[in-house]
Amino acid sequence: MSLTADTFVDLQSVTKRFGDNSRPPVLSGITTQIARGEFISLIGPSGCGKSTLLRLIAGLTTPTAGRVLIENQPAATSGTERAFIFQDATLLPWLTVQHNAELLLKIRGVPADRRRELATQLLSLARIGHLADRYPRQLSGGEKMRVSLARALTLEPSLLLLDEPFGALDELTREHLNEELLSLHERQRWTALFVTHSVTEAVFLSTRILVLSTGRIAHDLPVDLPFPRNAATREHPAFHQRVADVSRLLRQVSA
Numbered sequence: 001m002s003l004t005a006d007t008f009v010d011l012q013s014v015t016k017r018f019g020d021n022s023r024p025p026v027l028s029g030i031t032t033q034i035a036r037g038e039f040i041s042l043i044g045p046s047g048c049g050k051s052t053l054l055r056l057i058a059g060l061t062t063p064t065a066g067r068v069l070i071e072n073q074p075a076a077t078s079g080t081e082r083a084f085i086f087q088d089a090t091l092l093p094w095l096t097v098q099h100n101a102e103l104l105l106k107i108r109g110v111p112a113d114r115r116r117e118l119a120t121q122l123l124s125l126a127r128i129g130h131l132a133d134r135y136p137r138q139l140s141g142g143e144k145m146r147v148s149l150a151r152a153l154t155l156e157p158s159l160l161l162l163d164e165p166f167g168a169l170d171e172l173t174r175e176h177l178n179e180e181l182l183s184l185h186e187r188q189r190w191t192a193l194f195v196t197h198s199v200t201e202a203v204f205l206s207t208r209i210l211v212l213s214t215g216r217i218a219h220d221l222p223v224d225l226p227f228p229r230n231a232a233t234r235e236h237p238a239f240h241q242r243v244a245d246v247s248r249l250l251r252q253v254s255a
């Protein structure tokens, strides 16, 4: 298998099994390469292994067979900065937005001045600078998710792993956050792996969509819609066509 110079994440015949050999693997023989700066969505029926794949790339678990490499190092020991964002914003209720946003830097021992500066900058980029003194209970779901996103980005990650981050939000909030996520991606150029159940979200955000089915990559689809993508993109016939194509493939693998 040839490895191109810009391969960032390299999945080589990755198999993951929980428990003994009597149980079928959750992932089986996943092979793909991800280049720096790609925005990849993972989509597929419930239980097909999307979150497990994300956790393997995060280095939170190891493959049963095959290799998960990031910048040529096994994911579990790679020094590549990765940030994980979950559906639940996981904010600490007794800390203000500002202190929640500084939390990861504080844990890493970053001096107070520097972490204040970085967190302030990211809160402002996430359009919630004006909420810095509030507590999580005083925020909407969308605002909480923006804090979670800002906090993750304070780590200046080169890889962002997002597990259904907007799944609990109403559609309009979700659309706004999709647009803001892309504008952050354009500025900061991290590589993204994004798990979602929403085909429109996957098409809007991604440079490539992996459709998973029972532990395998059933379809690997480039999304060739031009960037920047914005609200007008969703009106475009090419966007609707892409959504219809991916929906059809998803229905096929879910049947």
Ligand SMILES: Nc1ncnc2c1ncn2[C@@H]1O[C@H](COP(=O)(O)OP(=O)(O)OP(=O)(O)O)[C@@H](O)[C@H]1O
Binding pocket: 018, 019, 026, 044, 045, 046, 047, 048, 049, 050, 051, 052, 053
């Ligand atoms: N730690 C674990 N121990 C045993 N089985 C597990 C473990 N983690 C996940 N599984 C099983 O692996 C399968 C895939 O789970 P995973 O969470 O990766 O799926 P998913 O595609 O993200 O699902 P969903 O879309 O419902 O979130 C499921 O059958 C799940 O029960």
